[in-house]
Amino acid sequence: MGLFGNQFANVVEWEEYRDDVLFWKWSNREIKKGSRLIIRPGQDAIFLYNGKVEGIFTDEGSFDIESEIIPFLSTLKGFKFGFNSGIRAEVLFINTKEVTVKWGTKNPINIPAPGLPAGMPIRAFGTFCCKISDHAALIEKIAGVKQQFTIDDVKERVTSMLDQLLMKWIVREGKDMFNLQANSFDIAKGIQEDLDMEMMRIGISIAVFNISSFTYPEEIQKMVTKTASQSVVGDMGRYQQMSMLDAMANGNGGGRTASDMAGMAMGMMMGQQMAGQMQQNFAGQQAQQQAAPASSGNTAAPAGGCKFCPECGTKTEGMKFCPNCGKKLM
Structure with a gap:
């Protein structure tokens, strides 16, 4: 009998092929004399007998169930294995990893x-x-x-x-x-x-x-993108011009009419801006001409007469004619 005493011994273990399993139950098998419990790193083993927790084992390693596990089980401390008898218990393996x-x-x-x-x-x-x-x-x-x-x-x-x-x-x-x-x-x-x-x-x-x-939602995402683009451009007029340019560049098929209208609107806007710029330049030139001092002979002398002749530079002391060249001063 001693030669065959361990022929039904088994290994109680969880090889844990799947990392996504949090616990796995070893059950419906009878634990025979000579069986061993293997606990791998990252595992705990819980012995259940008739649905009741008998013991919790957290140390990794290989253990003889009869000599190293049974003595620590609350209900089965005095259990003795026979040649044809074992214990029908469940072992719950816990994955302790995060x-x-x-x-x-x-x-x-x-x-x-x-x-x-x-x-x-x-x-x-x-x-x-x-x-x-x-x-x-x-x-x-x-x-x-x-x-x-x-x-x-x-x-x-x-x-x-x-x-x-x-x-x-x-x-x-x-x-x-x-x-x-x-x-x-x-x-x-x-x-x-x-x-x-x-x-x-x-x-x-x-x-x-x-x-x-x-x-x-997609519509909100587009609004956020446009708002961000506008804030980068800074000026509403430039933002509108960019929008029109995009419409013109992307216009095709049924959208060609809208593209043409966008182009016309942009042309009118640019024309108005050019006209405004020309008016500003013209007004600036007039202001400069009015502010410039008289520099030619046809320019009237200021009130009170000239102190120097504009032709030869002779001092005139308010006279009507230059004493040197005869130039009329007033």
């Missing part, structure tokens, strides 16, 4: 906004990190009826709460509806606290919650 999950709103969320009765429809995207932190709550709420629990299961639960939480924290923190990204840290922090409180009920903690981007 897992990162991508999330995104399934549908646009209508956020209350001034001037928009139906609200501003937005969508959001980001990531969150979660891990199992309460074994007892997990077993009570989830593991008792499931063979395994995956990230997709967690994501489904989180996504079902996101719409309400985004609405709550955007309204509270997002003072500028068109600049939500600037407030994304405070919004994400509030959501993380609420999510963590809700998910702890099933033994899972939300360690990190990030919002990577907000997206607006």
